[in-house]
Amino acid sequence: MTMIFNGEKLAKQKALKLKSKASVYRAKGIQAKIAAIFFKEDAASALYTSLKKQTAEQLGIGYQAKAFSFATPIKEIQDYLDILNQDSTITGIIIQKPWTKKWLEAVPNGDFAKWWFGLVSHIATKKTHGINKDVDGLAPATLEAIKRGTWMQEQMVLPATARAVLSILKDYRANVDQDFSYLTENVLIIGQSDLLGKPLYWHIKNMMQTGSTVPGEFGEACRISVADAHTHNVVSGKKCEVKLVGKKGFDEIIEQKGSLSDFRVIVSATGQKNLIDGSIIAAHSLLIDVGEPQGDIDLPSCLNKADFITPVPNGVGPMTVISLMANALDLLKSVL
Ligand SMILES: NC(=O)c1ccc[n+]([C@@H]2O[C@H](COP(=O)([O-])OP(=O)(O)OC[C@H]3O[C@@H](n4cnc5c(N)ncnc54)[C@H](OP(=O)(O)O)[C@@H]3O)[C@@H](O)[C@H]2O)c1
Structure with missing residues (x-):
């Protein structure tokens, strides 16, 4: 007999615990807030971003999202990431990875891996305002720490x-x-x-x-x-x-x-x-x-x-969304 997993059910159980954890942080004056970036040409990214925003708000976690275009110069997005890195109200940054195929349709002969690296390497993993902001474990430094087996000691999180x-x-x-x-x-x-x-x-x-x-x-x-x-x-x-x-x-x-x-x-x-x-x-x-x-x-x-x-x-899918929220709260440990 095969057991079919129910992601919504387990995510709901986890949501209850995370909601109360977020309120404990709020009572201590610490508010989790995720800033998301997505690319409007990729409809799936827009959908995932809105699902994550909805879940975050249900748990009392702030979630702001900004859409860019594949045509936006990378420097402009990196500058925006730097602003988020310096913003003390933002406790986590996520870049919703677009589908490579969609990106290549818009940027023929482009180097997707180089473009993506240029973005994720701009997420601050060194503590800015006392916190590592790589809430989805996207930055190359986080992957290196996972490879070394030191990500927990370094107060990093696994990708959701x-x-x-x-x-x-x-x-x-x-x-x-x-x-x-x-x-x-x-x-x-x-x-x-x-x-x-x-x-x-x-x-x-x-x-x-x-x-x-x-x-x-x-x-x-x-x-x-x-x-x-x-x-x-x-x-x-x-x-x-x-x-x-x-x-x-x-x-x-x-x-x-x-x-x-x-x-x-x-x-x-x-x-x-x-x-x-x-x-x-x-x-x-x-x-x-x-x-x-x-x-x-x-x-x-x-x-x-x-x-x-x-x-x-x-x-x-639902477990990934709730895991991102768990990550957002885990990152707050370092500011306590
Ligand atoms: N449920 C979620 O929360 C969630 C989150 C993230 C991604 N995803 C989904 O996961 C999938 C992969 O996403 P990604 O961002 O990891 O994609 P990706 O970076 O494009 O990687 C795709 C991987 O699949 C391998 N692959 C492709 N065709 C294959 C085949 N016929 N046999 C065996 N391996 C094959 C590729 O192998 P090579 O290395 O040899 O090219 C590559 O390693 C997508 O469907 C995406 O939507 C789901």
Whole structure:
């Protein structure tokens, strides 16, 4: 029997806690406020921005949004980011990443990666007015800290989508299988973007290597020692690993193995509709679908084979929105 995750339900439960956390901060005179930038040519970005604004306001978190155009000179956007960095009322900055394809339609022969780097590297991670403003873990410095495994000590946050995936796995452990830990399973992450694939990979890899000594939300779900992990691996008879692949790596696995059956946990973030179907997954797998607006996973064909699937919509999406709000409140810790 496959359990279908309900993202709206878990997000609502989390919202209650976050609302009260935001009010505790307000009582201490600290108001969380996110400033968002989005690009008007990308309709999906405008929609996600309005959904995030709505959720923020329900929780008592400020949210202001400004639209730019792909045609806006990058210097103008960077100058605006600098103003936000210096504004003491802004506690977090997010740039809603547009769809690369849309950007390239507007800027033929442009270098999307260079343009995006030029923007996200302008989000202040050094404390300005006592706070790191990289609320969605977009800045290159944040990814470096995640890679080093020091992001928590440096008071940084994971990208909201990566946090959403970890929260979903934690919820599976809490409510379905208390023996489950992604540290003792083979994990495959498909899609190697800076927003999800890379940070999630580095975080899980570091946790697997250290045996999770981090307390709280990110460690609680998998508080095991390296020795436990080793014992588990010996018992299960398989080498436990996390693997990150793009298109080439994915095709190689399919060519060499014929399926993804070596992996119990599969996180897919490619935007390729039905990339994964029931014929290539292992029995009892946990499938996390990050694809939008259409899922990467062909849900009907995986039913009754997988143990757990996040649907699209109502899976990772609502959890990403609420994770951004959790990030916004986490960043306030440093100003207390
Ligand atoms: N639910 C949410 O909250 C949320 C948040 C962010 C993004 N998303 C969604 O996640 C998806 C990816 O977004 P992104 O920003 O990460 O995109 P991206 O930067 O364009 O990355 C896409 C990744 O998918 C890989 N890929 C493409 N085609 C593939 C194939 N046929 N087989 C295997 N891998 C393939 C690419 O591989 P190469 O590296 O080899 O090119 C690349 O690593 C989109 O659908 C987006 O809408 C959802």
